[in-house]
């Protein structure tokens with residue numbers, strides 16, 4: 497199947513398709529419920545789709561978070577969830593969504609982005625282990641899976657502490 501992928505912002509009539517993509521990719525509905533909870537709390541900033549013609553084949557969403565440091569809270573954005581339909585994986589759709597998402601959050605003025613995810617996937621976009629900056633997630637996770645990246649040079653200089661996700665995550669951890 498030839499794909500011509502365009503990236504678009506989520507619209508209300510995409511919500512069912514976003515659930516379907518996430519449920520198919522993860523094989524469960526927990527991620528869809530998290531996305532719905534974030535949306536209900538204005539916590540999807542942004543939520544982007546990969547469209548092949550008019551079909552939603554991928555989804556990526558960011559949400560606001562903070563890094564608690566000894567000298568106060570530092571704002572950061574999380575790459576919160578990402579999914580591609582199983583039949584469309586390993587063909588670059590995920591990478592297109594990550595790069596466009598990072599471009600948009602950078603343009604929106606965000607300076608730091610973090611992700612909890614596959615440690616062999618996200619470094620290709622510039623993510624590094626958060627622990628090398630003295631930054632940790634507030635919950636237990638494999639050290640190599642919690643990653644962070646500067647969107648502005650120097651944004652992590654002197655920043656160390658504990659990352660907290662949007663409160664919608666609380667019911668899922």
Ligand SMILES: CC(C)(COP(=O)(O)OP(=O)(O)OC[C@H]1O[C@@H](n2cnc3c(N)ncnc32)[C@H](O)[C@@H]1OP(=O)(O)O)[C@@H](O)C(=O)NCCC(=O)NCCS
Pocket residue numbers: 521522577578579580581584585586587588589590591592612613614615616617
């Ligand atoms: C992860 C995901 C979004 C990537 O989308 P994609 O369109 O296949 O991504 P790309 O085509 O840009 O890149 C494919 C790469 O991702 C890697 N990848 C996919 N799943 C992976 C996993 N579970 N662990 C490590 N790497 C993985 C592939 O091995 C491939 O690596 P390569 O380029 O070195 O061959 C997709 O595989 C997916 O939906 N997976 C299930 C849901 C999920 O795990 N979401 C991410 C949560 S952190």
